[in-house]
Amino acid sequence: MSKNRGSKSKKVCGIYKLIIGKYYYIGASLNCFHRFRAHWSRIRHGSSSPKIMNAYKEYGWIRIEILQECSEDQLSALEMSILSTCMKDELCLNTRFGTGGAGRRSSETRKLLSSKA
Secondary structure: OOEOOOOOOOOOOEEEEEEEOOEEEEEEEOOHHHHHHHHHHHHHOOOOOHHHHHHHHHHOOOEEEEEEEOOHHHHHHHHHHHHHHHOOOOOEOOOOOOOOOOOOOOHHHHHHHHHHO
16 A cells, blocks of 8 residues: 655654665655654765665655655554565565664563563
8 A cells, every 4th residue: 555645744653665767675664754854864965774775865856755644653563564575575675673672662662681681
C-alpha cells in the first residue's frame, strides 16, 4: 500500500521511503514528515550517511513516500518485515537491518534494560 501525502502538517506514524533518484531508504517514525525534515537537514549539512549523501550528490533531489501507516505498537515489527526484503536490493541505502530507535520503548523493555545496567 503506497500513499503519497501532499500535506506535511498531518502527523503520520508509520513506515516511510526516502527516494533519491533510483535509490531509496526505508525508515520508521512516529512522525514521518518530521523525520523527513530531519533527514533533509542532515543532507543539506552534509552529515547524512555516505550512501545517502552520494545518491543525493548524483541525483540532487529527494522525496518521501509513506509506505504504510500503523500504530506505535506495530512500528518496529513492520519496519523489520519490510527491511527483510529491501536489504537484499542493491538500490536500498539502508546500512543496518532493524530499527534505528523508531517508536518509544515499552515499559517492559525499559525495565529490562534498566535491570541489565
